[in-house]
Amino acid sequence: MSASGLDHAAPVAPPAAPPPVPPLPDPPARPRWALRALVALGIIGALAALRIALEAVLIEYAQRILMLAGINVILAVSLNLINGTTGQFSIGHAGFMAIGAYAAAFLGTHLAPAVAALLGSGALADAVTFNLALVLGALFAGLSGLCVGLPSLRLRGDYLAIVTLGFGEIIRISFNNAQFLGAATGYFGDSPAGLPPYTNLFWVLLWVVIVILITWNITFSQTGRSLAAIREDEIAAEAMATPTTRLKVLAFSLSAAGAGIAGGLFAHMQAGIRPEDFKFDKSIDMIVMIIVGGLGSVSGAALGGVFVAVSLELMRDLHEYRLVLYALLLIGIMLVRPQGILGTRELPSLLGGLWQRLAARGTAKNASSGGAER
Amino acid sequence: MLLELDHVHKIFGGLHAVKAVQLRVEPGEIFGLIGPNGAGKTTIFNVVTGVYRPDRGRVLFDGKDISGWSPAQIAGAGIGRTFQNIRLFRSMTAEQNVMVSGRRLHSAGLLATILRTASQADCERALRRRAHELLEALGLRGQAHDMAGSLPYGSQRRLEIARALMLAPKLLLLDEPAAGMNSQEARELEAQIRWLRDELKVAVVLVEHNMSVVMSVCERIHVVDHGETIADGPPSAIKTHPKVLAAYLGQEDSSGDAPRPEGEP
Numbered sequence: 028m029s030a031s032g033l034d035h036a037a038p039v040a041p042p043a044a045p046p047p048v049p050p051l052p053d054p055p056a057r058p059r060w061a062l063r064a065l066v067a068l069g070i071i072g073a074l075a076a077l078r079i080a081l082e083a084v085l086i087e088y089a090q091r092i093l094m095l096a097g098i099n100v101i102l103a104v105s106l107n108l109i110n111g112t113t114g115q116f117s118i119g120h121a122g123f124m125a126i127g128a129y130a131a132a133f134l135g136t137h138l139a140p141a142v143a144a145l146l147g148s149g150a151l152a153d154a155v156t157f158n159l160a161l162v163l164g165a166l167f168a169g170l171s172g173l174c175v176g177l178p179s180l181r182l183r184g185d186y187l188a189i190v191t192l193g194f195g196e197i198i199r200i201s202f203n204n205a206q207f208l209g210a211a212t213g214y215f216g217d218s219p220a221g222l223p224p225y226t227n228l229f230w231v232l233l234w235v236v237i238v239i240l241i242t243w244n245i246t247f248s249q250t251g252r253s254l255a256a257i258r259e260d261e262i263a264a265e266a267m268a269t270p271t272t273r274l275k276v277l278a279f280s281l282s283a284a285g286a287g288i289a290g291g292l293f294a295h296m297q298a299g300i301r302p303e304d305f306k307f308d309k310s311i312d313m314i315v316m317i318i319v320g321g322l323g324s325v326s327g328a329a330l331g332g333v334f335v336a337v338s339l340e341l342m343r344d345l346h347e348y349r350l351v352l353y354a355l356l357l358i359g360i361m362l363v364r365p366q367g368i369l370g371t372r373e374l375p376s377l378l379g380g381l382w383q384r385l386a387a388r389g390t391a392k393n394a395s396s397g398g399a400e401r
Numbered sequence: 402m403l404l405e406l407d408h409v410h411k412i413f414g415g416l417h418a419v420k421a422v423q424l425r426v427e428p429g430e431i432f433g434l435i436g437p438n439g440a441g442k443t444t445i446f447n448v449v450t451g452v453y454r455p456d457r458g459r460v461l462f463d464g465k466d467i468s469g470w471s472p473a474q475i476a477g478a479g480i481g482r483t484f485q486n487i488r489l490f491r492s493m494t495a496e497q498n499v500m501v502s503g504r505r506l507h508s509a510g511l512l513a514t515i516l517r518t519a520s521q522a523d524c525e526r527a528l529r530r531r532a533h534e535l536l537e538a539l540g541l542r543g544q545a546h547d548m549a550g551s552l553p554y555g556s557q558r559r560l561e562i563a564r565a566l567m568l569a570p571k572l573l574l575l576d577e578p579a580a581g582m583n584s585q586e587a588r589e590l591e592a593q594i595r596w597l598r599d600e601l602k603v604a605v606v607l608v609e610h611n612m613s614v615v616m617s618v619c620e621r622i623h624v625v626d627h628g629e630t631i632a633d634g635p636p637s638a639i640k641t642h643p644k645v646l647a648a649y650l651g652q653e654d655s656s657g658d659a660p661r662p663e664g665e666p
């Protein structure tokens with residue numbers, strides 16, 4: 028702020044001379060594709076090792092909570108793109124998750140023979156079938172996001188919330204009545220054992236990484252800035268040539284596709300999926316995750332997803348009092364930190380700041396100790 | 402001819418806010434649009450920028466009939482604007498505010514964005530460089546990383562101009578840019594308006610109540626009252642124009658003491 032006086036004085040007559048191009052630091056070397064592939068392979072290897080380690084150490088119950096936490100992270104991070112970054116209040120995320128779950132379960136069941144015929148049965152065929160089903164499920168969810176978003180994203184505020192709420196219920200009731208998907212009993216695939224248990228810690232963690240990476244890159248780009256501008260002031264954003272409706276529909280579809288991935292992972296974690304798994308309160312859970320974590324922050328959403336999964340599990344022994352305590356916990360968080368755990372900040376920048384402060388303290392300590400020696 | 406309003410009318414219910422206004426702005430001109438409160442100046446801005454559709458008449462920009470275009474299309478065609486009540490993206494930094502309107506400099510698609518390709522990084526760098534040039538030109542260099550909402554009032558007004566300039570507009574509409582500025586800030590603003598016309602070759606249409614700014618910076622002034630044109634000419638002619646004096650100071654034989662309808666939305 029000390030510079031503001033100078034800034035005011037700078038452009039006075041003679042009329043602000045055409046400014047020299049400010050010297051920007053040299054651009055960092057571009058990451059090469061080979062390097063990126065190497066990093067990707069490294070991450071995959073690390074996740075595979077992590078899975079082996081976790082499965083050796085943790086009991087099955089803990090593994091299951093970890094997987095649910097990962098799925099929550101995907102749900103929260105994707106929902107945050109539309110609710111947090113773009114500022115459009117959508118409460119139908121469970122509907123998109125349901126579409127992804129049913130599509131992935133159905134396709135996973137029906138694609139398996141074809142893939143097995145091509146690749147032979149085994150781990151590779153399973154992996155291909157599973158990820159194909161997940162991606163197609165995300166595609167279905169994304170397309171339904173497009174169909175819901177196109178007419179409804181012209182609405183603002185509460186109206187959009189009502190439309191998305193209605194959409195979520197329509198989806199659930201449709202699955203409740205779809206005979207070929209098991210109607211209210213749920214969909215269990217073709218085999219008596221239920222859906223193939225494709226989901227494991229490796230795949231969950233890998234998709235968490237992928238979804239966070241994609242969301243992060245979108246959020247911190249021209250597209251993300253435009254989405255945030257829509258949240259801040261839609262009229263001004265339009266006056267700055269931002270195609271607001273198109274961007275809102277894009278964010279909504281991407282967010283729905285993310286929910287679709289989470290749904291697919293969720294479906295293949297268990298023997299079957301039922302329409303009740305995707306009720307309205309599931310959507311509310313997701314809203315809670317992003318508000319607790321900090322609306323508009325990617326890493327905050329991820330933290331919120333983990334928080335909801337873990338806190339609900341830790342309180343399981345309390346039985347019916349669990350939800351009471353959970354609600355009290357939420358009220359407490361909102362009283363203490365209404366902006367959420369992280370607010371709108373991101374974990375890396377927060378840690379970077381902390382690191383700088385620690386480093387500064389370190390040098391200060393060194394300097395003072397140096398002084399003491401003299 | 403850069404901008405032409407051809408007999409433009411705008412009616413809100415019983416209020417005829419703009420009546421058959423005809424005005425022409427030449428490329429590179431600094432053009433003042435003045436009139437008493439409620440005369441319809443901001444309505445004219447909103448018609449030009451696509452917020453309102455003219456009820457009758459046409460708006461021509463750069464040879465194209467832009468009446469009925471969306472605000473985003475008109476902004477993309479090269480009309481930048483600022484707002485009377487500042488409309489910044491408050492919880493974004495000054496730099497981000499300016500970068501938002503740089504879509505022309507940014508050709509990277511969604512896939513390139515997701516993959517962070519080299520071309521996307523180039524676009525980002527070009528955007529940031531241009532944003533910093535504009536911030537510096539408007540005296541906001543030191544505030545690039547401050548939240549727009551936390552900037553002092555005068556800086557917010559100048560940030561709005563920088564943000565509109567990022568569109569690389571041919572025409573810039575400034576809605577009361579000197580409002581709330583002290584006389585020193587107003588003189589800086591005059592210099593900046595001349596600078597952006599001379600260096601960026603932007604035509605400027607200025608709505609302003611600060612007459613010293615209008616008279617010193619504008620080359621031609623268009624005066625409206627009750628939605629109608631009452632004068633158009635160089636500042637020297639406007640200063641002494643009898644109808645203008647009557648509109649601003651009142652006239653004995655007109656019902657000057659009747660309350661004027663506050664038509665400007």
